[in-house]
Structure formats: C-alpha cells, structure tokens
Amino acid sequence: MISDGAPGIIAACELVLGRSLRQRCLIHKSRNVLSKISKPDQQAVKDDLWKVFDTTVPELNDIAPGQQRIDAFAAAWEKQYPAAIKSMMTDRESLTPYLRFPIEHHKRIRHSNFIERTFGETRRRVKVIGRFPGETSCVSLVWAVLDRAARGFTMTAVALRTLHDLRRALLDPLTQLRPTTTATVTATADAA
Secondary structure: OEEOOOHHHHHHHHHHOOOOOOEEOHHHHHHHHHOOOOHHHHHHHHHHHHHHHOOOOHHHOOOOOOHHHHHHHHHHHOOOOHHHHHHHHHOHHHHOHHHHOOHHHHHHHOOOHHHHHHHHHHHHHHHHHOOOOOHHHHHHHHHHHHHHHHOOOOOOHHHHHHHHHHHHHHHOOOOOOOOOOHHHHHHHHHHO
C-alpha cells in the first residue's frame, strides 16, 4: 500500500490489510520535510534527501539504502532543522518498504504518482463519455487504464521470484518444522 500521511488511510490499511507493507509516498514526505527548510538550503537538503532513497548513488555505496541512510541524513541536518528531521523520523519505518521489492520497480512504487496518475486518467476518460450504460463498461474502462499503466513494470524471472518470496514471507511466515525443546533434543540423542 502506498499512501500519503492521511491517518484514515493508514488506519484502514492496518485494520484491513494488516499483513501488507505500507510505503509512505516519498514525494509527499519530501514536500513535508522541505516545507520546514529555509529557501537558501532547500536545494541542498532536497539533493541529500533524494540520495537517501536512490539505490544507484555511487558515493553512498558504503551506507546501505534504507534506515542507515535516513539516520545519516538526520545526523547531517538535525542541528539546523530539527522540525524537518522530526517530520521525517515520524514516518521512518514506512519510508523504505519499497526496498524489499524488485529493484526495477523501486522508482515506480516509492511514491503514489502511479496511483494518482491512474485516477486522473480515469477521470479524464469519464468526462468524455459522460455516463456509463452499465457497470461492465465502467469496469472495462478502469481495467484498460490500469492495464496501460502497468505496462511500465518490468517482470523478469528474478523480479517474479522476489515478489513470490515477499508474498510468502508476508502471508505465510516461516514456521519451525520440528519443535526443538530440550525434551525433543534429549529423546533424539537417546534414540541415536
């Protein structure tokens, strides 16, 4: 689930989709952070902020993408802009779930532009039609818009495997095949 900071959406996601990952839209979050930065420093902070989330920045290869980079960014700017860093750190955990997905999907799923663009395109097409003759025609139009938008996602064998493993990890957490209590270990050792 990708969302802005709306508490209602977050609460609904946690209630209905409890096992799903929630990605905080990085564009919305960066706007929130940058709104607390003075004009002269905004470009420098913006550049540093986006380096935190870019997995292709060579000068940051020694710092793993994700929480460690967020901490480094916070340490660099906290003294000058404590309110901005506090804003960023409140959503710290929800800023990096996109890193668990295939790398070729990162730029599309770390913000909600994909979803917002899809809604906008659907609205634009509905205005031309005026009204639908039935539910099937509405669903067909929405499906066509979503199908066209999804063509930007590359699905390689590695990406499919990554998604399959992530789905399994979220829905079916690993369970121990045989319980290892001291009684079991003792019984196994005695039997040998």
